[in-house]
Structures are given as structure tokens and as C-alpha cells.
Amino acid sequence: AQSVTQLGSHVSVSEGALVLLRCNYSSSVPPYLFWYVQYPNQGLQLLLKYTTGATLVKGINGFEAEFKKSETSFHLTKPSAHMSDAAEYFCAVNDSGGYQKVTFGTGTKLQVIP
Amino acid sequence: ETGVTQSPTHLIKTRGQQVTLRCSSQSGHNTVSWYQQALGQGPQFIFQYYREEENGRGNFPPRFSGLQFPNYSSELNVNALELDDSALYLCASSLRGVSEAFFGQGTRLTVV
Numbered sequence: 001a002q003s004v005t006q007l008g009s010h011v012s013v014s015e016g017a018l019v020l021l022r023c024n025y026s027s028s029v030p031p032y033l034f035w036y037v038q039y040p041n042q043g044l045q046l047l048l049k050y051t052t053g054a055t056l057v058k059g060i061n062g063f064e065a066e067f068k069k070s071e072t073s074f075h076l077t078k079p080s081a082h083m084s085d086a087a088e089y090f091c092a093v094n095d096s097g098g099y100q101k102v103t104f105g106t107g108t109k110l111q112v113i114p
Numbered sequence: 115e116t117g118v119t120q121s122p123t124h125l126i127k128t129r130g131q132q133v134t135l136r137c138s139s140q141s142g143h144n145t146v147s148w149y150q151q152a153l154g155q156g157p158q159f160i161f162q163y164y165r166e167e168e169n170g171r172g173n174f175p176p177r178f179s180g181l182q183f184p185n186y187s188s189e190l191n192v193n194a195l196e197l198d199d200s201a202l203y204l205c206a207s208s209l210r211g212v213s214e215a216f217f218g219q220g221t222r223l224t225v226v
């Protein structure tokens with residue numbers, strides 16, 4: 001069975017500081033991994049995904065994540081936080097292949113302090 | 115290319131009533147999944163439809179049911195509403211075999 005753990009339900013960073021949101025997963029097979037962002041009263045927007053190949057994945061808005069199989073982690077980073085990055089971020093895993101049951105973490109709310 | 119659209123955006127129902135939520139898939143997508151997102155939680159998988167048939171289900175009771183139409187649009191029906199059904203319901207469309215799903219803006223259901 002697949003599962004996702006996001007460490008820290010709330011993270012605060014100063015504008016311009018490094019953003020690091022942590023995600024660990026559990027999967028019985030090589031997983032597909034995702035990061036989604038959700039702004040208030042909005043749906044989910046895909047930031048980036050890992051399927052196969054290069055373990056460092058670049059996404060939209062300057063975000064990137066690294067798949068580390070040995071640590072079962074997929075942490076999200078951004079070198080310099082912007083006010084517009086304030087939102088809730090969800091890590092998700094899919095180990096079902098074409099059957100797309102995606103399991104989400106409980107989310108991390110990012111606050112950016114001016 | 116149109117995205118995933120859901121209707122209505124908000125609605126309020128009384129406990130015991132029935133509700134139907136609608137979703138139009140992104141152009142070219144043949145698979146639709148529904149998720150329930152309770153306040154302060156991550157989305158929970160309800161079920162998925164492919165070729166008009168249910169293709170997997172999460173831990174939700176049978177009073178949660180769905181349909182997929184030939185044009186790949188979909189409905190989520192919930193019978194005998196309970197207070198705990200209050201949540202944001204998200205629809206996601208995708209192309210079978212491709213990992214990426216695109217989400218709609220959601221329908222906020224409040225049960226009173």
C-alpha cells in the first residue's frame with residue numbers, strides 16, 4: 001500500500017529565503033511522485049512530477065524536488081521564496097501505474113513573511 | 115484546449131438529501147477521478163471512471179456513486195447526505211496510462 005508523510009503542517013519562511021518542504025513516501029513498487037499546490041478556494045495545480053529517469057525534477061515557479069530512493073523522500077525546494085508562494089502544498093504518490101489512485105499527504109501550509 | 119470544469123462551485127444541502135456534482139474533463143482525456151477534501155486534510159480518493167465504468171474505489175460507502183458519459187464528462191452522486199460529507203469535492207481528468215492528472219476548481223458542499 002502506498003502512503004505519504006509530510007513533515008510540518010505549517011512552515012514559515014522569510015521572503016527571499018530557501019523553501020524546503022519535506023515529503024516521505026511508502027510504496028511497494030517504484031512510484032510516481034508529485035507535488036501539487038493549492039491556493040485558497042482553488043483546485044490543485046501540478047508543480048512537478050517524478051516518473052522515471054533523472055532524480056532531480058524541475059517544476060514551475062522555480063520549484064524543484066529530488067527523488068531519493070534510499071531515503072524514500074521527495075522533498076520540495078525553492079532557492080528564494082516569493083510572497084506569491086504562500087499556499088498549501090501537497091505531496092502525492094501513485095504506484096498503481098495506469099490506474100490512477102493518487103494518495104495525498106495531509107499538506108503543508110507555507111507562509112512567506114515579508 | 116479547455117481545462118477541467120466543475121459545477122456548481124458551491125452548494126448547501128440538508129442532511130438526508132441527495133446531491134449530484136458534475137465534471138467536464140479536459141479535452142482528450144478519457145479517465146476521471148473524484149476526490150473528497152475535508153477541511154484541513156489532503157484529498158481522499160473516492161473512485162475513478164474509465165470507459166464509462168468504475169475502475170477502482172477508495173474507502174467510501176456505496177451511497178457515493180458516479181457516472182461517466184460517452185463524452186467523458188462525469189457525475190458524482192451522494193445519497194443520504196451526512197454532516198461529515200461537508201467537503202471540497204475535486205474532479206481530476208487524465209489520459210489512461212499517463213501519470214499526470216489535471217484538477218478542477220472543486221465543488222464546496224456544505225451539509226447542514
